[in-house]
Amino acid sequence: MNDHDLKNLLDQAGDSQPDPKAKQQAIRMALDAFETAHANEKVGEEKHSEINSQGFIHWLRHTFSSNKMNRRDDVNRESVFQQKWLFGGVATTCVVLFGVMITTYNPGIMTKDPYVETYPLNLPNPSANDKDDTAVLEEMEITTEYRTISADTKKLDKSDAGALPDMEIAEALQRAKGTAIQTQTAAKPMADMALSSPAVAPMAMRQELKSAPEKILQQTHQETGRDRFESFETNPIKLTSEEPVSTFSIDVDTASYSFTRKQLNSGVLPQKDAVRLEEMVNYFDYQYPQASSKSEPFSRSVTVMDSPWHKDKKLIHIGIKGYEITEQPKSNIVFLLDVSGSMNAPDKLPLVKQSMNLLLSKLRPDDTVSIAVYAGAAGTILEPTAVSEKQKIISAINQLSAGGSTAGAQGIKLAYQLAESSFKKDAVNRIFLATDGDFNVGITNNEELKGFVERKREKGIYLSILGFGGGNYNDALMQDLAQNGNGVAAYIDTLSEAQKVLVHEATSSLFPIAKDVKIQLEFNPTTVAEYRLLGYETRALKREDFNNDAVDAGEIGAGHSVTAIYEITPAGSAAQLIDNSRYAKKEKLEAASNEYAFLKIRYKLPEENTSKLLTTVIDKETESSKLLQREARFASAVAGFAQLLKDAKYTGNWGYEDAIALALANKGDDEFGYRSEFVQLVRKAQVAAGM
Known part of the structure; x- marks a missing residue:
């Protein structure tokens, strides 16, 4: 049969009409098949419901009732990537781990290894007859260590703050028992420093700052009311x-x-x-x-x-x-300048620099000037130099910057050593100490310091004090040192006051x-x-x-x-306030x-x-x-x-x-x-x- 015969045969079949009985039987068979398929679908849904009621790990239960199909059969086993529970479990685990990381993350724990900065001391050799004084104030090297306070650090409580106003959070923290505070800058709030540098800030301090009122966090290092003065009663009648x-x-x-x-x-x-x-x-x-x-x-x-x-x-x-x-005597002057962190304020170290430059203008060209500084440790900035080299002296003064703690006692010792190294018997030998009086490391025993200054006074070296700034000014100590050093104690609050003390009244201050x-x-x-x-x-x-x-x-x-x-x-x-004694012996x-x-x-x-x-x-x-x-x-x-x-x-x-x-x-x-x-x-x- 060729293609032509096949075409004719198909054309003849298309023209014939279907048998009506056969058509009815075909329709009935189709309906029966549909009803059978629909009934099988309902049975499948009920079985699926029974499987789900056993939990998302039902496939782990190797029982015939829970899994009637042979799971080892590759045809019936679902692909790993078709298991929806797997992706849901992985996603849930990632979310939980991420949440744990966020809640437990603490930068303060991830600190670098402790390190120590050592400030070298450039000290002149003390004189041979100064052995007794060296025994009282032992020469030592001060190191500044930055570290995280251990967990056993005592936290602050109300008793540590004493009778200070509640806004004095910086002072309360500084006096906290067992807490060492590194003063960073004077102008930046202490709270901001602690929170912005969590890797260095002590944990206990940070917790205290978090609980402090908002107004306390905005206080700076220059708060007033913490200056220290000797308490005394008015003279009675x-x-x-x-x-x-x-x-x-x-x-x-x-x-x-x-x-x-x-x-x-x-x-x-x-x-x-x-x-x-x-x-x-x-x-x-x-x-x-x-x-x-x-x-x-x-x-x-x-x-x-x-x-x-x-x-x-x-x-x-x-x-x-x-x-x-009528004639100005020769002078051997030592500038002892506090460059600790507490001096970082416009009315402190910058004013100190201006004041020292003013004093230079009143000295003779053949006078000598030395400069010593102290912060975490003491050091010599300028060896004894003739005032004729004024530019060299001014440059040494102007390059100073503030930072660190305050080793004032070591600075005083160094200043006296410098004064002795350039001592002039026919001249005025005087040290000018410029500070806010905040001695917080090193030798802080006031009686020991006063005794040391008094012995040096007997050798012809006097000590005058110039106080600067406020907020932690230790007036009581400054007064004691000036009195024992046969010097004056002045407070410089403005450049005009520096002009008065160091220029207009220079002769009375110096000689x-x-x-x-x-x-x-x-x-x-x-x-x-x-x-x-x-x-x-x-x-x-x-x-x-x-x-x-x-x-x-x-x-x-x-x-x-x-x-x-x-x-x-x-x-x-009639203004007499104290009555005369009735029984006192009266003499004429x-x-x-x-x-x-x-x-x-x-x-x-x-x-x-x-x-x-x-x-x-x-x-x-x-x-x-x-x-x-x-x-x-x-x-x-x-x-x-x-x-x-x-x-x-x-x-x-x-x-x-x-x-x-x-x-x-x-x-x-x-x-x-x-x-x-x-x-x-x-x-x-x-x-x-x-x-």
């Missing part, structure tokens, strides 16, 4: 018949006034212990009579006037003026004309019922100390003026009925060790010039203002307005504007006190 003699050492420091000014310019009253009346009064220069003899290096003047705050009492005003030198100056007044019980010394609480001496040349006292520099004020209650005055004194008191002053010349005595009688008819009366009244205005800030229990109703009026009426010559500035400070204190 004394009954002349029981204690007629008053003895004290003179004080030419001015730090209290400068610190008070800084606080008032910030809109707050100073701490009460920061106000030392004698330093407030002695901040100003007074036009007392000038001394003319080097053998008797200072003049003395006395003014008796009515008390501004009590009409029934009087003030005895004692003024001392040092003679002015002493008398040392161990002591004042003693013996009051006459017949004319004076009571008396009170205004200020000098921290300079009080015993009566027997006056004639004991072994007892140290203050020094006076060239051109320096010193003022002391007593308030007395004349005998028979007729001889000196016109005298208020007898003034005695002892002093030593700088190169001598035996004191000399000056005496003056203070009587009722003591006359003073109009100039002295004006100067005494202005000093009284300053003394009254200091009492208002510290303790106003003896000033009655006298207030800030009275201080302003008294100062304005007696301002006199005010070349540099210091007295006008004082009036403005009183006004600022009045505003701050009313807030």
Whole structure:
């Protein structure tokens, strides 16, 4: 059969009609097949439901009921990639592991191995006769270690913060028991430093910071209220018949006034212990009579006037003026500069640099200058160099930067070694320590430091202190070191103050004309019922100390003026506060009925060790010039203002307005504007006190 025959056969089949019976039978068979297939599908679904009820691992159960098919049969076994549970399980496991990693991740744990930075000491060899001093302050190398605090570090609690305001989180952390804090920068908040450097920050500190209030976290290293001052009580009124003699050492420091000014310019009253009346009064220069003899290096003047705050009492005003030198002596100066982390603030190290450059302008070309610094350790920046090489000295100063902790004791030792290496017998040998007073590592025993400074003073090397900044200023230690070092303690809060102390008053700051100056007044019980010394609480001496040349006292520099004020209650005055004793033996004194008191002053010349005595009688008819009366009244205005800030229990109703009026009426010559500035400070204190 060919293709043509096949085509004809198909055409014939297409034309024929199907058998009706066959058609009906075919339809019936199709319906039966459909119903059978539908019934089998329902049975399959029920079996699938039974399998799922046994859990997602039903295929692991090798039972006939759970798996009627032979799983070892390659035809019936599902492919691994067709198992949906496998992908779901893997995905779930990844999510869980990722969550665990996120919740347990702690960068503080993944720290590098501890490392130690060592600062080399460039120390000159001490002199052979300095063995005793070396035994007291052992030479040692200070290392700074950065590490993560162990888990047993004690965390902070409320007791560690003491009585500080709750915003003082930085101080609380710094004083935490068992916690060592590395000061990074002064301008950056401590909280931010700890949180931004978790690899170095101690774990305990970070936990404390996390729980601190938001306002605490924003505090910086320059917070106020943490400055340390020696606490003292105001001098009381004394009954002349029981204690007629008053003895004290003179004080030419001015730090209290400068610190008070800084606080008032910030809109707050100073701490009460920061106000030392004698330093407030002695901040100003007074036009007392000038001394003319080097053998008797200072003049003395006395003014008796009515008390501004009590009409029934009087003030005895004692003024001392040092003679002015005609030729500037040679100088051997050592700058000991604190470059620790706490000095990283605009009113600290940058101001120190400017101040030292100002002082250079007052030195002779043949003077010598050395520079030592201290932070985590002490080192020499500039060996003894002639001032004629001024650019070299300025470059050494300007390259300094702040960082690290404060090894102040080691720095002081190094400075004395430098001073000894270039010691000049015919010159003034003096160290200027510029610091915020925050000694926190190394030798911190104050008595040991003071003893060391005192022994060096006997060898002719003096120590003066220049304080800078606020927030952690250790005034108490600075005062002790300056007193034992026969130097002055000044506080530099502005460049203008640096100009005053180191330029205008350079001769008085640099060149002493008398040392161990002591004042003693013996009051006459017949004319004076009571008396009170205004200020000098921290300079009080015993009566027997006056004639004991072994007892140290203050020094006076060239051109320096010193003022002391007593308030007395004349005998028979209704203003007497202390009643006379009923049973005390009453003696009749007729001889000196016109005298208020007898003034005695002892002093030593700088190169001598035996004191000399000056005496003056203070009587009722003591006359003073109009100039002295004006100067005494202005000093009284300053003394009254200091009492208002510290303790106003003896000033009655006298207030800030009275201080302003008294100062304005007696301002006199005010070349540099210091007295006008004082009036403005009183006004600022009045505003701050009313807030």
